Amino acid sequence: MANPSLLILPGDGIGPEVMAEVRKIIDWFGAKRGLVFDVSEDLVGGAAYDVHGVPLADATMAKAQEVDAVLLGAVGGPKYDKLDFSVKPERGLLRLRKEMDLYSNLRPAQCFDALADFSSLKKDIIAGLDIMIVRELTSGVYFGEPRGIFTEGNERVGINTQRYTESEIARVARSAFELARRRGNKVCSMEKANVMESGILWRDVVQEVHDKEYPDVELSHMYADNGAMQLVRWPKQFDVIVTDNLFGDVLSDCAAMLTGSLGMLPSASLGAPMANGRPKALYEPVHGSAPDIAGQGKANPIACVLSFAMALRYSFDRGEDADRLEKAVEKVLADGVRTADLMQNAGETAVTTSQMGDAIVAALDASL
Ligand code: NAI
Numbered sequence: 001m002a003n004p005s006l007l008i009l010p011g012d013g014i015g016p017e018v019m020a021e022v023r024k025i026i027d028w029f030g031a032k033r034g035l036v037f038d039v040s041e042d043l044v045g046g047a048a049y050d051v052h053g054v055p056l057a058d059a060t061m062a063k064a065q066e067v068d069a070v071l072l073g074a075v076g077g078p079k080y081d082k083l084d085f086s087v088k089p090e091r092g093l094l095r096l097r098k099e100m101d102l103y104s105n106l107r108p109a110q111c112f113d114a115l116a117d118f119s120s121l122k123k124d125i126i127a128g129l130d131i132m133i134v135r136e137l138t139s140g141v142y143f144g145e146p147r148g149i150f151t152e153g154n155e156r157v158g159i160n161t162q163r164y165t166e167s168e169i170a171r172v173a174r175s176a177f178e179l180a181r182r183r184g185n186k187v188c189s190m191e192k193a194n195v196m197e198s199g200i201l202w203r204d205v206v207q208e209v210h211d212k213e214y215p216d217v218e219l220s221h222m223y224a225d226n227g228a229m230q231l232v233r234w235p236k237q238f239d240v241i242v243t244d245n246l247f248g249d250v251l252s253d254c255a256a257m258l259t260g261s262l263g264m265l266p267s268a269s270l271g272a273p274m275a276n277g278r279p280k281a282l283y284e285p286v287h288g289s290a291p292d293i294a295g296q297g298k299a300n301p302i303a304c305v306l307s308f309a310m311a312l313r314y315s316f317d318r319g320e321d322a323d324r325l326e327k328a329v330e331k332v333l334a335d336g337v338r339t340a341d342l343m344q345n346a347g348e349t350a351v352t353t354s355q356m357g358d359a360i361v362a363a364l365d366a367s368l
């Protein structure tokens with residue numbers, strides 16, 4: 001059987017720096033676990049614009065459609081801020097998400113014990129937290145028509161439209177139920193069915209998919225504003241949360257920050273199954289290109305490393321190896337290894353991006 005294929009798009013700023021550490025880990029799995037990937041690397045974002053005049057070349061897009069998974073660093077930076085909207089670095093990422101039809105965005109919020117003090121919440125509220133937010137990513141108010149700024153009488157009016165079809169809701173609901181079966185078997189669906197018709201449909205369709213296809217999974221519904229409160233009050237009540245694009249944008253940022261630094265947060269964006277049964281998939285850290293620290297060896301590579309762990313789990317069915325990698329990260333943190341963004345106390349010294357990567361590889365070695 002052919003090796004699984006990975007397309008690596010390091011992008012801009014700290015993207016290439018954190019990706020270099022993930023390359024070490026990919027090589028480790030090849031050498032020590034017999035998990036050899038066909039890896040290709042290409043340009044995205046400003047890096048692609050510099051060479052091709054567009055933030056994602058057609059050939060790169062075609063390649064992304066063919067591979068088993070795409071791993072992306074980050075895009076953007078001040079150098080590109082004045083570019084026309086149509087060629088901004090972010091458009092490269094949006095094109096990938098749109099053309100691969102990645103409708104299910106997975107954002108875990110997981111607390112590593114060694115960093116429990118790092119949260120703005122009390123330790124007993126956060127310790128052991130492990131929840132997953134599933135955000136619908138390709139529809140809803142960010143895409144609905146009509147949209148625009150119009151003139152009505154003598155004033156301007158800004159319009160966006162929340163629009164969801166039944167099938168759009170059903171497919172992301174299925175993705176959440178499938179995930180729940182591999183975790184705590186519990187889904188909480190969030191909308192505002194009290195004030196929005198699209199929310200009423202959301203609630204109905206999620207319930208129908210549940211009753212027909214996933215009656216074994218525990219399902220509850222919650223208004224999204226209450227959901228925000230509950231996330232901060234007692235986040236451990238949740239396992240999987242499924243919600244629309246807009247609420248998911250806000251709730252996933254809120255949940256993620258429960259656990260500490262932006263440098264720790266991975267994500268996956270999944271689409272429909274391909275011919276080989278694997279979902280279309282893009283894995284990327286939540287953070288951006290961090291121009292303020294780029295080129296200084298300060299970036300925390302863990303978000304990108306954990307994104308690769310998600311790839312092992314969700315694209316390559318290597319849950320044990322994903323666990324192994326997450327445990328290696330946990331061990332390194334427990335040993336007190338910290339990049340600058342994870343420093344809490346005066347007197348601690350930070351390791352570089354590359355030293356953090358090496359420490360994770362050493363912990364992987366120790367796991368054998
Ligand atoms: P950012 O996530 O790049 O940085 C926010 C803050 O967090 C900065 O102080 C940065 O130094 C720190 N930070 C981020 N990642 C870190 C890491 N791995 N280790 C240590 N510290 C880290 O967000 P910002 O500053 O709003 O945006 C910078 C650029 O990135 C912009 O051009 C923006 O458009 C782009 N961006 C790209 C994203 C992507 O590629 N998915 C997502 C968010 C922003």
Ligand code: MG
Binds near residue numbers: 249250253
């Ligand atoms: Mg956001």
